[in-house]
Amino acid sequence: MTTTTLAENFNQIGIIGRLESRSVEQSVLRLLQLLQQHNKQYCIEQSLADAMDVLDCPARDRQSLGQWADLIVVVGGDGTFLGAARDVARYEVPMLGINRGRLGFLTDIMPSEMETGLADVFRGEFQLEDRFLLQAKIIRNGDVVAQDCALNDVVLHPGQSIRMIEFDLFIDDQFVYSQKSDGLIVSTPTGSTAYALSAGGPLMHPNMHALVLVPMFPHSLNNRPIVVGAQAQLCIRIGHKNTLPPHVSLDAQNHLELAHGDELHISKYPQTVKLIHLKGHNYFETCRTKLGWGNRIENLERESDQ
Template identity: 40%
Template sequence: MSQSPSPGHSRFETIGLIWKNSDPEVLQSLHEVVEVLRGYSIRLLAAEQHDLFSAGEVSTLPEMARQADLIIPVGGDGTFIQTARHLSAFSGKLIGVNQGHLGFLADIQPDSIEATLNPVIQGQYLEEERFLLEAKVIRNGKTLFECKALNDVVVHKWSHIRMLQLETYVNGVFVHHYRSDGQIVSTPTGSTAYALSAGGPILYPTMDAMVLVPICPHRLSHRAITISSDSKIDIKVCGKTPVNARVTCDGQDDFELCKNDIVKIRKSPHTLTILHPEGHDHFHLLRDKLGWG
């Protein structure tokens, strides 16, 4: 199935593979990816044991991040995001195989793995740099929780219907005090995710900006605000009644909040490089995924 190019034809020396092991369709795509990569003089690293890999090819995520020139997550956007968050400190390169629903981040489709992956391995690709967010929860002057997010950091209500009362500050300047179901702080990458469903704008992926999007605000005049990505955002949990709130990063890591907790959100110093096949068109992607005419 895969071609056998001349030695040195591959642009990458070491490639890491991460996948969702419980999905048969993902495993089928993984098999096809490995078959393509075996046609090159490439060292493979696997995130877990599988019959496709020798014992010497199984690696921990930190080892993979340090050694791999490229990492390929096989799964949906959730698998891609989880990989990105864990590996962002190493400034790695990623290209994903989509086995999810929308697939805004994973460019390689299951029915075109060989046709899409071969040119990329040979150096025919586009690079796009994305930034991440870092969030921490401060309570009584102490940091209790920290996380990274490629898409968004969300302060939201939890198990009760009662609205939250939040105060937002940008660069130390008071923005507003309002009642709502929560607030989303999104990167351009995340602007087509939860932020979009909450009424936020779509940001071009390479924009140096982020957006604050209220979730079901009580006052209809509260709208999304786009700010510089270098802004420092503080969200304070207020109110007289018992607080029923959490902060969640990319829908994967969360932490329970108390009254007077402050969620500090900053642009991470680490970036992520996403590879796209040549000819990638973001507006075509939007038309396709969002059903535009």
């Protein structure tokens, strides 16, 4: 399906946001005006509607919004987008982010671009990326006792303990190593610019179909990040020597608690997030801007003009 054909189906627009500042409220109100001008039906998530009592429009919870909408517009920062993506990923509805946060790797449309950006999207002039998620399951005595998904990363960490944790890692039923460390970050390409990056992991282009496993302060200096295919089945067995059971964090927002002897299974989530960028979006330009990479060519041109 072409982007033009896909855009023709953008008739019911769901709006998700977290009211953290006056700027978010202003962007939501402006967004509603623009959707009215484009003759689109729209519905706002219930929690945002409750926080903005000036609104007079239909509201639904996120699950219902995911089922109803042809397009989801997220107003906020990357954290807001992560939470929204996890909640509606099963419906595979395209998602567009209006940046009211700091970095904006996912919500990369600035408020000043909203008017022209929406017009371009409704004309089908946009780029569409499929971003895969991770599914984490905790297995206890052969039964699944907890599960959740993550777009950025699944992180095994000590929780309230300050001691290192011990665990065994298996990939596709093959033993990899026993490790003693502060934990392990399992990241998608989307999450490679987040926590995994700060722990020394590599940047992975969003088009890559791979996972990176980044040890957190391992006791052995020989432990290094490992990159595996996205279809890999990971199993982390929690040792009985840990003082306190470790925890699992998903996108640093949702948390699961492990018990001694549990297994943490991590695999690719069945559905993907369909992320919309404006035409001309450049991943490396985003990295230069957000991560402070040097603009060497621009500097050389500036020096030659002097």
